[in-house]
Each structure stands twice: as structure tokens, then as C-alpha cells.
Amino acid sequence: MSFTSQMIFNITIIFITVTLVVGVILSGIALFRIAGALKLRNRMLRQATRPYLICQRNHQQLMIKNLGPVSVTIDEIESDFDLTSLNQQLIYANQSLYYNLTKPDKLTLSVKYHDEIDNYQADFNL
Template sequence: MNFSTELIFDITIIMITATLIAGVVLGSIALFRILATLKLRNKMLQQATRPYIFCQRNHQQLEIRNNGQVPIKIDAFDSQIDLTTLIGKVLPAGQTFLYRIDESSQFTITVKYHDQITNYTDSFNI
């Protein structure tokens, strides 16, 4: 082989190497952006579909409502009234438990509950 043929081969090898390096770098950047986008999407989905429990007084009844999009299971109550009958119950999305209470009493309820992914705790002044 003469000098010009070797020079063409060397230039071709350098261009192929540079193209491969640029491809690997750009591919890595794209993968990291995809990973960040997927994490953000998962976080947004979890926030949009998480359960939101709501407790309020409705005349002589305590209303415990699941305002979220997924069913929850009630793990524990911390309150002055006895709500042990509701522990372990599943509360579907949009459903309500009604519990009879004395209208004049003021109290605080702390509810521990979970869905299939996460445990939650909320407190309410009733």
C-alpha cells in the first residue's frame, strides 16, 4: 500500500472512532434524560393517584371519606373515641364510613392508613 491509501485508512479510522465516541456520549445523555423524565412521571402519577382521607363532623356522625383514586386499608386510629371496629377495613375510592358520635365533644383523630405502595398518617381536629 502506498502512503495516500494508508492516510485515507487512518482518516477513516479516526472518523469512525470519533463518530462512535460521539454516539456513546449522546446515547448516554439521552438515557439520563429518559431516566429523569420517567422518575418525574412516576412521582406525578403517585401524587395524582394517592389516597386522600378526610374526616369531618356531620351532625352526630363522624364521616371518614377516601377522596383519593385508590382504595386504602385503615391501620390505626389515635382518638378519644373508640374506632377499633374500623381498623383493618378497606375503604374504596370515593366511599365513606359513618360513625355515630356525641355532637358536643371536641377531639382530634390521627388516622394511619396505607395503599399498595405507601403508608400515610393524617390528623384532623373534629
């Protein structure tokens, strides 16, 4: 093999090596950006499709409403009242539950609920 062909061969090997290294680096950067975009998309989807329970007091009634687009199950309600009858109650999207109250006192509620994906907790002072 002549000196010229040996130089061309060495330059070609160096060029291919540099191209491969740059390609691997760019592929790694692209994969990290894709993973970040997927995490952001999943977080946004969870926020858009998660249930939101609200509790309001209307005179002598307690209203519990699901404002989210998916149904929820109430796991536990902690309050001054005995609201155990509402435990394990399924509330569909945009559905309201009403519970008659006997005392006009202030009411503090802690509601633990879940959908098919996650568990949530909400606290209310009524």
C-alpha cells in the same frame, strides 16, 4: 501501502473513533433524560391515583371519606375516642364511613392507612 492510502486509513480510523465516542455520549444523555422522564411520570401517576382520606365532623357524627380513585384500608386510628372498631376497615373510592360520637368536645385524629402501593398518614383536628 503508499503514504496516501496510509493517511486516508488513519483519517478514517480517527473519524470512526470520534463518531463512536460522540454516539456513546449522546446515547448516555438520552438514557438519562428517559430515566428522568419516567421518574416524573411515575411520581405524577402516584399522585393522581393515591387515596386521600378526609375526616369531618357533622354534629354528633364523624365522617371518614376516601376521595381518591382507589380503595384504602385503615391500619390504625389514634384519638381521644375509642375508634378501634374502624381499624382494618376497607373504604372504597368515594365511599364514606360514619361513626357516632357521644361527646361534643374537640377531637384530634391520626389516621394511618394504606393502599396496594404505599402507606400514608393524615392528622385531623375537628
